[in-house]
Amino acid sequence: MDAACVFCRIVAGRAPADVVREWGDVIAIRPLHPVTPGHVLVIPHTHVPDVGELPGVSARTMACAAELAAELPAANVITSKGHAATQTVAHLHLHIVPRTAGDDLPLPWTSQQHTAG
Template structure:
């Protein structure tokens, strides 16, 4: 038996979420714990565990995320992760649109704010 997927439940309307945009192939939702003001998750409507499982789905999600981000007119990061070690906490491919601002102090794994291992 497979584990329940919270993103599949959201897409199916079985779990609550603040849906910010809808497309035929994806939805954008407000995350439970946003890292910056305006942080959004873009989730494909079909379940794939991670971005490497179906590159076509991943490409569509990144397109929607880029469209959403561009419409904000703000600087942003687009982040997509594969695997727990890469910070993927839910096994359903998704992209983060993370708006950025000068001095927001949000470190990324490859920025100088992070200590070297």
């Protein structure tokens, strides 16, 4: 556990969170600023800086995220590694972002983000 890490404090029960589901070693919570209704974060209890560290923890976290995504008709499952890739908290977490046709939520690499100039 990293005492300075907000996700470590959440999994330790030392910071508040709206818990969606818990497994023995992974937790799913609602983010403070969801981008769509139903957006959740899936976070391992083990402090892992990003998806590139401890592949077993990353795989277990993805398995839990897959359980949640299976309940949705459409979703993005996203994680980031490093600041340049938009990672803002240095603790592995996966976003489950429910999607609907026409929701107009752009992803950084979609045509919605690129305009001809």
